[in-house]
Amino acid sequence: MSDKTIQLLTQSADADDERLVALHAALVRRATSETVVDATYRIVDSPVGRLLLAATDSGVVRVAYEVEDHDRVLDALGASIGSRILRGGDRLDDAARELEAYFGGRRHDFDVRLDLRLAHGFRLAVLRHLGEIPYGSTESYGQVAVAAGSPRAVRAVGSACATNPLPILVPCHRVVRSDGTLGGYLGGLPAKERLLELERAA
Amino acid sequence: MKRPFEQAVTEHGAVVLRVCRAVLGPVDADDAWSETFLSALRAWPDLPDDANVRAWLVTIAHRKALDVARAGTRHAVPVATVPDTRAPRGDHPEEALPDDDLWSALAALPHKQRQCVAYHHVAGLPHAEVARIVGGTPLAARRAAADGIARLRSTYAPHGRVSTHV
Numbered sequence: 001m002s003d004k005t006i007q008l009l010t011q012s013a014d015a016d017d018e019r020l021v022a023l024h025a026a027l028v029r030r031a032t033s034e035t036v037v038d039a040t041y042r043i044v045d046s047p048v049g050r051l052l053l054a055a056t057d058s059g060v061v062r063v064a065y066e067v068e069d070h071d072r073v074l075d076a077l078g079a080s081i082g083s084r085i086l087r088g089g090d091r092l093d094d095a096a097r098e099l100e101a102y103f104g105g106r107r108h109d110f111d112v113r114l115d116l117r118l119a120h121g122f123r124l125a126v127l128r129h130l131g132e133i134p135y136g137s138t139e140s141y142g143q144v145a146v147a148a149g150s151p152r153a154v155r156a157v158g159s160a161c162a163t164n165p166l167p168i169l170v171p172c173h174r175v176v177r178s179d180g181t182l183g184g185y186l187g188g189l190p191a192k193e194r195l196l197e198l199e200r201a202a
Numbered sequence: 203m204k205r206p207f208e209q210a211v212t213e214h215g216a217v218v219l220r221v222c223r224a225v226l227g228p229v230d231a232d233d234a235w236s237e238t239f240l241s242a243l244r245a246w247p248d249l250p251d252d253a254n255v256r257a258w259l260v261t262i263a264h265r266k267a268l269d270v271a272r273a274g275t276r277h278a279v280p281v282a283t284v285p286d287t288r289a290p291r292g293d294h295p296e297e298a299l300p301d302d303d304l305w306s307a308l309a310a311l312p313h314k315q316r317q318c319v320a321y322h323h324v325a326g327l328p329h330a331e332v333a334r335i336v337g338g339t340p341l342a343a344r345r346a347a348a349d350g351i352a353r354l355r356s357t358y359a360p361h362g363r364v365s366t367h368v
Contacts (some may be wrong), residue, residue, distance in 0.1 A: 005354050007305055009224070009323045012216050020215050023232060027211070027239050036243050041208075078206045084243055085206035 028089040032057075038082030040089040043070065044096050047103050047198075048191040051168075055091045056081065059113030063166050063186035080118060099168065105202045108135035110169050118165040125149060126160035133174045136199040140178035162186050168195065207246045209211035211239060214256050217325055218263050225267045226245040227305050230274060257335075260325045264317070264335050307358035314338075315350030322347040 031037045039061060052070045054062040054077055061081065064073040078085055080153040094112050101107035119127050125148045132147075133139050139147075141157045148157065161172035167187055173195040177183045185192035218238060242262050249258060308316055314336060321332040322343070323345035333343040 005351060005358065006323050008301065009220075009319065010326070012220065013301055016216055019232070020219060021332060023219070023235055023239075024211060024215065027236060027243075030240060031243055034240075036240065074206045074208075078204060082247060083204035083206055084246055085208055086211070086243070087208045193248070 002011055002057060025088060028086045030088050031084075031086060032091065036084060037086055037089075038084040039077060040086050040091050041074065041077075042088060042096065044099065046099060048168075048187060048194055051099070053092045053095050053099075054085075055095070056113045056115045056117070057091075058117070058201075059115040060092070060095050060166060060169060061115040061118060063169055065167065065191065067188050068186065085106060095169070103198065104167070105198065108199075108202070112169070114166060114169060116166070118161075119160075122148065122150060123160040126157055127164060127166070127172075128171050130161075130164075130170050130174065133171060136202065138174045138176045138196070140176055141175055141183065144175055158184065171195075174180055174199075204249070204251060206246060207243050208304065210242065210246070210255050214259050215239070217256065218259050221260055221263055221320050221325050222267060223305055224308050224324045225264070225317055226270060227309055228302065230267075234263060234270045237269065238263040241266065254331075256325065257327055257331050260321055260327060261335050264321070304354075304358060307354050310357060311353060313345035315346045315353065318343050318346035319354070323351065324343050329335045344361050 013151075028037075028040060035057060039054045039056050041052055041062075043050050043052050043147050045051075049066045050065075051071075052062070052064040052073055053060060054074075056062075062073065062077055064070060074085060082134065095110075098107055098112055102110070116124060116127060126144060129144060129147045141154045141161075141190060142151075144157045145151050145153045148160075150156070155173070161175050162184060164170055164172040167173070173185060173187075173192045175183065176196075182189055182192055215235075219231060222234040222238070226234055233239065238259060242259055245262075249255070300303050308319065317336050318332055321327050321335055322329060327335075328340075329344040329347065330340040332347070333340040336343060
């Protein structure tokens with residue numbers, strides 16, 4: 001016996017997709033305004049690849065490079081700040097605009113609010129200092145260690161940069177080796193090179 | 203560890219929408235979908251990691267559909283939570299959903315048959331799970347689903363609509 005009736009019940013109509021997009025957007029709006037979400041996120045294109053941006057109601061909490069694996073980043077975010085995570089909404093519009101202007105060479109500082117809850121202790125102290133390294137200039141890991149209050153913690157500065165939850169917005173790419181070589185970068189060395197080049201050119 | 207809720211929306215959003223349409227019709231389905239996912243989002247962190255997410259969402263949708271149907275009988279106009287997304291179907295027949303006839307045929311079924319068809323055939327839940335949601339025994343749920351499908355075949359499929367969809 002043909003089971004077309006059952007088939008029709010189970011198959012999705014094309015128009016459903018469009019409706020789901022609208023329903024999803026309305027869900028994010030409502031969930032955000034009723035503060036039911038732990039974080040929202042969006043993915044933006046950039047000259048250094050697709051970037052995942054995530055925000056809580058306190059500010060941007062995570063920027064992640066594609067090499068970090070966005071799915072894994074979202075899972076980790078769910079485990080650390082809560083799993084009520086939705087894609088979309090307008091919370092990240094400003095951050096996306098500022099990043100676009102930055103990559104276009106039209107912006108040297110970021111004004112968006114940052115939520116640094118993913119960093120603690122010495123790493124947090126390092127991140128706070130990084131924000132003071134001016135656009136277009138660099139500091140060595142040793143200089144950052146001194147500025148963050150622990151002159152001998154050079155390696156710890158390296159791990160603070162490697163685990164920076166907010167790369168680009170918190171400019172860990174401006175930290176290089178004292179001999180002038182690049183050191184490491186969580187987004188890959190080509191990305192670090194690209195950012196430093198961009199800032200030199202401006 | 204609990205996955206981000208977005209994944210539940212991506213994986214099950216379309217099915218839950220069809221389930222809502224099957225038990226409520228296309229007009230009220232949007233409200234039920236929205237209420238279902240907002241409620242699920244609130245409860246998400248407390249859901250056990252090994253839970254069947256689809257069955258859980260359908261259970262919530264079942265309750266929300268009852269709420270929406272109840273509200274609909276109290277007020278002639280349904281509560282519009284997403285007014286900007288609902289097409290004014292009467293004025294724009296070209297925007298009508300393609301399988302309107304299917305939803306009408308479902309609406310003509312006895313209540314229990316409609317629910318059992320929705321939860322078993324549309325959502326793909328086993329009869330035992332359907333019985334847990336609608337009450338009664340798995341055998342009764344199976345029979346209601348089978349009777350519902352038999353009736354749909356006689357009321358809906360013969361009208362020459364089927365060929366346009368496959």
